[in-house]
Amino acid sequence: MGAASLHIFLVDDDDLIRKSLAFTLAQAGYRVSGFASAENALAQFDREPPDMVLLDIGLPGMDGLDALRAIRRQATVPVIFVTARRRELEQVLGLELGADDYITKPFDPDVLLARIKAVLRRSMQTEPTRAPDALLTVGDICIDLPSHTVSVAGISTDLSPREFELLVALAREQGHVLGVDELLHRVWGPDYLGEPQIVYVHVRRLREKLETDPNRPKRLLTVRGVGYKLVDATSATLGHP
Numbered sequence: 001m002g003a004a005s006l007h008i009f010l011v012d013d014d015d016l017i018r019k020s021l022a023f024t025l026a027q028a029g030y031r032v033s034g035f036a037s038a039e040n041a042l043a044q045f046d047r048e049p050p051d052m053v054l055l056d057i058g059l060p061g062m063d064g065l066d067a068l069r070a071i072r073r074q075a076t077v078p079v080i081f082v083t084a085r086r087r088e089l090e091q092v093l094g095l096e097l098g099a100d101d102y103i104t105k106p107f108d109p110d111v112l113l114a115r116i117k118a119v120l121r122r123s124m125q126t127e128p129t130r131a132p133d134a135l136l137t138v139g140d141i142c143i144d145l146p147s148h149t150v151s152v153a154g155i156s157t158d159l160s161p162r163e164f165e166l167l168v169a170l171a172r173e174q175g176h177v178l179g180v181d182e183l184l185h186r187v188w189g190p191d192y193l194g195e196p197q198i199v200y201v202h203v204r205r206l207r208e209k210l211e212t213d214p215n216r217p218k219r220l221l222t223v224r225g226v227g228y229k230l231v232d233a234t235s236a237t238l239g240h241p
Helices: 015-027 038-043 064-074 086-095 109-124 161-172 180-188 197-210 233-237
Strands: 007-011 031-035 052-056 079-083 101-104 135-138 141-144 149-152 155-157 220-223 227-230
Touching: 007 015, 007 038, 015 031, 015 109, 031 038, 038 064, 052 064, 052 109, 064 079, 079 109, 101 109, 135 161, 141 161, 161 180, 161 197, 161 227, 180 197, 180 227, 197 220
Parallel strands: 007 031, 007 052, 052 079, 079 101
Antiparallel strands: 135 141, 141 149, 149 155, 220 227
16 A cells, blocks of 8 residues: 555644644645644544544643543554654653554654654554464463463453564564563564664553563563563463573
């Protein structure tokens, strides 16, 4: 599917930024609908469903965080947060609401276009269902790739899309350490090299969902100065090294 057939909702209350971004996206071949408020964008969702949403956080009325919650109740369309302030970025990373990506203002238009292409490419990919790859297990962690579901000790747990991708990357290399840069490259893409805090936040979130005591992890381990590895916690419970 080419860019010309893809429709992007651009939600930003700054008229100048909205018009500038709309021009950049149109020049790249995307069809763009601009909105100054989240309420107006949401009102158009059923009439003209977008292929992606670029969503400012600091919006008047309904802010971007609440807008994402509303979007996720009615669609699985990929969303990229646009944020201007560090406090907003920390809020996005901390809440992990299910946005597919974020970019901070000011940004290079070429970087934004690369992020858009990467997110759209991921959203259009389907996970292979070949028998050897359909199910990943690491001890009592069971990852069903086709259905994007995870259970720990037989209990289902909800992961955000990026948490799921991070867990899969670690599970495919179970018992082996993956460095932060390698995880950034595999899960987020090369544009994110140099942003290790993204990995730190997602590892913390994963531990909250995988571990009995996130402060004393038994499954997702830190190898100081190297990176992280996912291990079989049941073997440790049984007394094996």
